[in-house]
Amino acid sequence: MKPTFVSSPGTRGQLAARIGAAAWILNAAQFLVVQLIVRSRWRTPYSWKRNNISDLGNVHCRIWDESRPRYVCSPLHGLMNTSFAVQGVLLLIGVLLTGFAWGRGAMAWTARILFVISAGGWVLVGMVPADVNEDLHVLGALLIMGLGNIGLLCAGCVRKDSPLGRMRAVTLGIAATAILGAWMFFGQHGPGIGLGGMERVAAFAPQIWTVVAALAVFRAAAADTPRAVGAAVRNAAPSAGRTE
Template identity: 50%
Template sequence: MDMNLNRTGRVGALCWVAAAPIFLIASLVTGLRWREPTYSWAIQNISDLGNAHCGMWDSSRLRYVCSPWHPLMNAATLATALLLAAGLLLTWRILGRGAVVRSAQTLLLLATGGYALAALYPADVDENLHVLGAFLIMGLGNVGLLLAGFAPGTTTLGRWRRITLTAGLVALVGTVLFFAQQGVGIGVGGMERVAVLPFPLWACCLGVLLAETATNRARSPNPTHHDSMIDGR
């Protein structure tokens, strides 16, 4: 396995670590600013937090939406997109080679574009582009996440197959149930989070693992032997 985490790779790992907390904290703060009605994590969509106007929304699940701090949510979502994309690009070679790894990385990179579209085009501003963003995140992105779980064990990405496969399976199940409008005890809004959050949470975990592995490697009293163990030589 190629686990030479240089300065560029470290920056990429840190970008991944930062993305999920920014998104989650902004979601919490923005949701808490709702008044009459209060924000429901089970009923409301994530997109409701970023809607720019107050009013009735979504004919399929009609509800009143009014998010006074929507600029915070949209700015945080855009920051999440940029951090996830930077993390992918800066760790591109480190994660491994081969068709499976590159296909997974490409699909995940497209998903980061989905976050950007969702942030720049709130659902009540341009619903078509917003829906396209959602498709990139929950459709292509989650397929890419599951595909990443099948990376060869000889690659850096393949070292964390279990966590990656788990994240991909949870995300795809959440996606299917969300589009089927099945809340399964946590509400449709809760199910959307099951579909959307695995990617940034997985990236955060992977960023920590990459940084930790590189730190342990640097502290090894016998770097050559440690490298051989990691690279399977």
């Protein structure tokens, strides 16, 4: 049984798409702002180059990570973990409500299903900090930066007659960057920008895409509004005539 997505334009579809696009923009904004707030409360310096994003959500103050030992103490870890979970919820809302922008076809469905799985990964990461259950936390990260970024690649292959399909070159470029970043991060390679920086390439690239995609959805919904109004008027006219 296929998930129920809004998949056709029209007044209701446009409203849903706008809400979904707004959720994507809000999502990217809250994720960045919360990271800045949480890192500002660290007594030991937090490095975008050396520290993982997940370090901001670690519950305990201690030396962490055998492969790259570092002292982690995040007083506002609860806020960061909430942001992770909110990230998943808002990503999901956007995927479900921007249906008509994806167009039809197997590639569109595949992309959206993988994004839904990625959203679940964000919720899992927020619910299970790395220093509470590292295995589950890593699973969540794999869903996000593995399947999620593959979903982004699939989004770059949706039909060109769809609003998101018309930004294919941008999507494929961002997807390639995200996948390369994930491969480098999980392979423990961080030339120049460190593993913390490489993780951000893998995780932030999809954030950038959702903002760009949200703007494309807003434009498509606005362009479709006059046609939807015209269709509503034409459909109402015969009914009015029969009433008279």
